[in-house]
Amino acid sequence: MTSSAPVKVDNPFFARIWPAIATHETEQMRELRRENLAGLSGRVFEVGAGIGTNFALYPDSVTQVVAVEPEQRLAVLARDAAAAAHVPVAVTDRTVESFAADERFDAVVCSLVLCSVTDPDSVLRQLFSWLRPGGELRYLEHVASAGIRGRFQQLVDATIWPRLCGNCHTHRDTEQSIRSAGFEVENSRTERAMPAWAPLPVSEFLLGRARRPA
Numbered sequence: 574m575t576s577s578a579p580v581k582v583d584n585p586f587f588a589r590i591w592p593a594i595a596t597h598e599t600e601q602m603r604e605l606r607r608e609n610l611a612g613l614s615g616r617v618f619e620v621g622a623g624i625g626t627n628f629a630l631y632p633d634s635v636t637q638v639v640a641v642e643p644e645q646r647l648a649v650l651a652r653d654a655a656a657a658a659h660v661p662v663a664v665t666d667r668t669v670e671s672f673a674a675d676e677r678f679d680a681v682v683c684s685l686v687l688c689s690v691t692d693p694d695s696v697l698r699q700l701f702s703w704l705r706p707g708g709e710l711r712y713l714e715h716v717a718s719a720g721i722r723g724r725f726q727q728l729v730d731a732t733i734w735p736r737l738c739g740n741c742h743t744h745r746d747t748e749q750s751i752r753s754a755g756f757e758v759e760n761s762r763t764e765r766a767m768p769a770w771a772p773l774p775v776s777e778f779l780l781g782r783a784r785r786p787a
Contacts, residue, residue: 582643582668587739592650595626601766605780606630606684609713615679618703620669620696621686623647625654628662635660639678643668644739669696677705683712687747689740697754707787710756716763716779717744726774734774743774748781756783 614634622640648666655662726744761781
């Protein structure tokens, strides 16, 4: 694996709050993570590993996970999780944009991360190129809502939310970006992980599988 010059990512507030959020996920979110990873095999590339929440959930059929986590404070915790994982996991603190793969992967996993990359369309095209023909993209992402919550998302995305939450943008049409990158979506569904009345912009989560055509 080779890579270009490193890009420094520094989100001190998010790096303080995310470990607490990730270690206290609801059982619904844990089940969605398990479903997102079920049946994977071979070499897997994981984008935005956070504190390594997924690592313990990979099936034994996975032979290697290469994970990027550019926030240095989170990468330290992800390496600890990698050391305890039952499948081989290598963690790099590169951004996905500055990473380059010298061989293709069997699958790519994105979990709550495409909201935070600067240009999701470009990143998804890059991920598409790293997959072998027929390789899978597995994604669990929060997505744009309609109606009042959607307008609320647009408001917070334009103001304070990305600054506090590691460049998170809540009002993105992630599946359209996946299709535009060349992936064929095989199945997907939307899950509501927050009650409709909750005063938070993040509410609906998209769980899906897409494939690079063979």
